[in-house]
Amino acid sequence: MAPRDDKPLIEFHDASRMPDPQFYSHSVSLSQASKLVFTSGVIAVRPDGTFPETLEEQARTVYENLKDVLKNSGATPRDLIKVTFYPVDWSFDQAEALFKPFFEFITDDYGITYRPITTLIPVTQLAFPGPKLEIEVVAAIGGHATPYVNPAIQKFKRPVPPLKVDVVVVGGGFSGIQAAWDLHKAGLTSIVLEAKHRIGGRSRTAPLRSGPGLIELGATWINQKTQPKAYATAKRLNLDMVEQYVEGDEIWQLGDGTILRTAPGSEAADLVVTVNGALYQAFESDMEAINIHNPTQVSASLDTSLDAWGDKKGLTDETSRDALRFFSGAVVGREPQEVGSHYFLDYVKSGGGFLSLATEGPDGAQSLKIKQGTSAITDGLANELPPGSVFVNSAVDSIHQTQDGALVETATGNRIFARKVVIAIPTNTYSNINFSPPLPPAKRALVSRTKPGVYAKMILTYTTAWWKDAGLQGKFTSMKGPICFSWDISDDSKKQYSLALFIAGSVAAKWSELDELQRQESVIDHLAELVGPENSNAARDVLEVNYINWTEEAYLGGAPTSSIGPGLLSKYGDALRKPFHHIHFAGGETAYEWKGYLEGALLAGSRAASEVVSLTREARKKPAPSAHL
Structure with a gap:
């Protein structure tokens, strides 16, 4: 869920600083651009209820108390815009005692002195004997900037x-x-x-609401062999890694809706190998001409749209064109006519090639999952x-x-x-x-x-891994959609059974036009279609649904x-x-x-x-x- 933006513009704080003070506040939400903090009188009371003797000592205590009040409001001395002084029995020979500690207070660690508007109002007495000075301030806080909090460290030296x-x-x-x-x-x-x-x-690890376990709504896999930096970082951070589940048959759906169960040695498996083999050969034949470290060196024949490149490579029959459209959407979230062939070949080569991006196992991009989630790396x-x-x-x-x-x-x-x-x-x-x-x-x-990729990811969680019981790997590939491809992301040790389903490219753009419930329903219905009547009831018996439409994510797009x-x-x-x-x-x-x-x-x-x-x-x-x- 996105954070709430209805934070207060104005806050009023009782800042009397009496022993065991009971602060109260009243907030009015007017804008998310900034926040004003108003304090009532701040005086020089000590924790034991006594007051210092001299004005200078009281002034320093007042500023220490004020610093705490500002900190509790998310402000600092640099945020002050108005200060009102109420000294008792004021005379000009007290100026140094009053203002020397004040200027020290409004000068930060970098030597910069802030100069808020000030007003001095002499008074003969305050509400009760003891205090020689009372201060009221107004501070303006710019928006809602907050420090990232290390769970092991609860206090910060600087709140801004x-x-x-x-x-x-x-x-x-x-x-x-x-x-x-x-x-x-x-x-x-x-x-x-x-x-x-x-x-x-673009990573987002989230806890399940229905029970123990974590799900990945963004980046999910790393590889020990081909991605050494990510693997070494995860190991150094003492993160646990498990291999991607790859047992069982895959399900493929062609562009015309035909569903194939690719058991090893089956006719369906041979057809999928043929389709993938044509794409593989097409990419491999031109990959050597791409220099990922010098992108300006490329022949004109490779500097076309990916769609036109596919025509030149003979990928002109309907199945081949569907396969190229699928791979383009799956890899970068865009259609072949939108993507440069040079760019796409460069992208695929940068990831180790066609087979690397498309597979699991020791050489595949979908090799290892991090049990604590990929967000544990940035954290x-x-x-x-x-x-x-x-x-x-x-x-x-x-x-x-x-x-x-x-x-x-x-x-x-x-x-x-x-x-x-x-x-x-x-x-x-x-x-x-x-x-x-x-x-x-x-x-x-x-x-x-x-152009940012058009991408969404939905996690369906169940009470059992019914697909494994049906002899399926949990890997579903469709050239029709809305599900484009998927993997099993279960954690058997926590009895968490989840499928990660990806919606990409023009399929995702069309899917995004649906409302919330229609989005969920369309994916669940498609999964039920892919697994057939014998497993459709299990596919519909979902325990929890989580998804993210990355196209709608602010600051990412x-x-x-x-x-x-x-x-x-x-x-x-x-x-x-x-x-x-x-x-x-x-x-x-x-x-x-x-x-x-x-x-x-x-x-x-x-x-x-x-x-x-x-x-x-x-x-x-x-x-x-x-x-x-």
Whole structure:
């Protein structure tokens, strides 16, 4: 479920700070843009109910009490916009005693002094004897930026982002968190700003509501052999991995609705091998001509639409065209006529080839599941960062580059100066950020033409693994839809029995037009059709339904990647990763190997971090700029 956005604009706090204070608040929800905090009188009462003797001592105690009040409201001294002083028996010779600790209070750890509007109202006495000073304040909090919380660490030194760091990382997915982790290990200070209410990007591990067990609504698998970085990271984080279940028959459905059960040696199995073999041969014949490390080198014959490429390769009969359409949608979430053949061949080669992407086992992309969920990787890396390094609900609005670095401003009103910035968000979402100066023409051209994959994933959970009892693997492939492909993601140790069903490409676009219940019903009905009358009742007897339509996800817009059309990768491919002044680019789409996969995202994050480490170390030797923040 998405986080609630109806957070209060105005909060009133009783801040009397008497012994055992009973704070109360009244909130009015008016906007999600900002929040005002009003306090009643703050006085210099100590925990034991006594007061310091002198005005200066009382002033310092008042500011300590006020700091606690602001912290409880999610604010800091930098958020003050109005301060009213009520000193008793005021005279100007008391100015230093009153205002010296005040200026210390409104000066932050970076030496920046904030200057709210102030009013001094002398009084002859307060409500009762003892206090010599009372303060009322108004603070404005920009939106709802909140720190990511390591479950093992409940307290933060700073409840808001810092003002200056070496590197700002935009995006808290696998790539962004990996970049921040590498930067931290290199001794650089960094902060991750994630627009959504959670980290993890296109992964989403969720607990079942109906019983024990976890489900994966996003990234699910890794491979020990072909994805060494992801595997090594999971091992270092002490995550448990299990092999993908592959026993039993598969079910295939052709574009005309024909359903085939592919028992080994059967006629149906031979037909599927023939169809897949034609695609495999077509891809393999041109794969050698693709240089994934130099995308500008490609022949004109390979720089067409994937649809036109299929015609040239002889994939012209209805079954072959259906197979190419299916594979295009399954891999990048787009139709062959929308995707450049050069881009698609580059993408497939980056993942080890056709068989690697399509299979399980030791060499397949769907090899190992993580029992704690793939989100445990980003959580584990984030938990190893210093507390307060990752902030969610912090969409970046603008990045203004100067000679010495960049000023990053969020929608929540935070402004952070950094020597370098790492952009680790999908290329199709760059348009959400105002870049000053603007991105170079080649980068803009590439970004403006990327198309996020149209993708959804539904998890059906049952009381038993009925498909296994029926001799089925849980792998269903349909060129008709709405289910396009699936895998078993059960955890027998927890008696959790689930199928992960994917809806992709034009099938997903049509499916997205349905309402909530129709979406669920269409998938369940299709599964019942695929397994036949003898198993249809079991398929309909669902315990729990969970799904995510990635196309509807804010700040992502689709999955598993963003693709581009013909002629674009060869023309603009070099711009995909090329730094722009102080900005460096990560994200799974910028990977050389395993584009669009967890492995690729981690590799891209480390690449971008490596780019900035040497540059930033040199820049740190120079005096910090005196930016007006």
